[in-house]
Amino acid sequence: MNIVWCILGCLLFFSIIMDIIQTTLSMQGGGWLTGRISHYFWKAALKISGNNGRSRILDHVGYFLLVIILTTWVMVLWLSLFLLLNFSAETVLNSTTKMPADIWEKIYYAGYTISTLGVGDYIAGTNLWRIVTNIYSFTGIIFLTMSVTYFIPMISAVIEQRKLGIKLSSLGDSPQQIILNHWNGKDFSQFTSQVMDIADSLIQYSQHHRAYPIIHYFHNSKEKNTIILQLAKLFETLILMKYALKEDVKPSLRDLKPLEIAFENYTEVIFEVTYLTRKEDQVEFPQTLDLKEQNMMFSEGDFSELTKEDAEIRRVFKMLVHQDGWKWNDIENQ
Secondary structure, eight states: OHHHHHHHHHHHHHHHHHHHHHHHHSSSOSOHHHHHHHHHHHHHHHHHTTSOTTOGGGGGHHHHHHHHHHHHHHHHHHHHHHHHHTTOTTSEEETTTOOBOOHHHHHHHHHHHHTTOOOOSEEESSHHHHHHHHHHHHHHHHHHHHHHHHHHHHHHHHHHHHHHHHHHHTTOSSHHHHHHHTOOSSOOHHHHHHHHHHHHHHHHHHHHHHHOGGGGGOOOOOGGGOHHHHHHHHHHHHHHHHHTBOTTTSOOHHHHHHHHHHHHHHHHHHHHHSOOOOOOOOOOOOOOHHHHHTTOBOSSOOGGGOOHHHHHHHHHHHHHHHHTTOOGGGGTOO
16 A cells, blocks of 8 residues: 555656646646646636626636645645655654654655755655655745746736736727727728737737736726727727728728737637637627718628638637626627
8 A cells, every 4th residue: 555655646746746847837828737726716716706707706716826726736745745755654753763753743744845944853764765855855945936936927917917908998998989989080090000019919918828827817807907808899890890891991901910910829829728618609790880870881791701710719709708707798888
């Protein structure tokens, strides 16, 4: 039975180390454990909130997840060393009496080894276990350092996410309102002049998702500044510009290209770092009554020309909006 504990301890050690490395260093999203904890904790919180994006409960999920993930890393490392120490009775000795440690003393020894506390009232019984103790001590030091260097910049990424949401909300309250706000009677130069800046911010936000996938679960219950609603609203604005506006009104597609590429990159990243499942849902097109009254579009728009790529991105945004506790028509009512 002792060899079973030893094997289990080794498996836990290497598994949690891989999770920490993948989460903090890989730029490929959360590790095997971190990603699942984040996903299922969010689903539980969303269910408790009644799938209501306006619920203040969801505002607390992000930082709760940070605490849970950090605690999980510590506890699994602690447990793995404790299991290894149960390989034999002589793995840990009392430094004064040289008597074998009991189960509680081994738990204590494993804990202060990982925390690098190093009190010294218990010692490893053989050279092999001294080496194991050193490995875990170094792991503890590296782990604490990586945690600090990972979580502090992640808070900055969350702040940038909030800033982007507020910035996009200033464009207009709905897709058609964004178009009307930036139409000067001749062209959309007021909008296209911002395209490169917005695209750059969106690309940075996408890469933050790779480095800090937990920011996906930092929710904002204020509808007007919620990042996912603002992104969905902006993409629907592009859809109207490309497929609904008259030829003599619509902006050059070349001017919109940087933003299109940024959105394509964003949706690719989302599928890589989250557990989003593709669905073939129908997505309602945005309202256009005000545009029709301004004689800026065809009677119904030429949405039949919608490309496969644009249709897929719209479906992704509908899923993200619902996953965040909102309804699709919320992009029209801000």
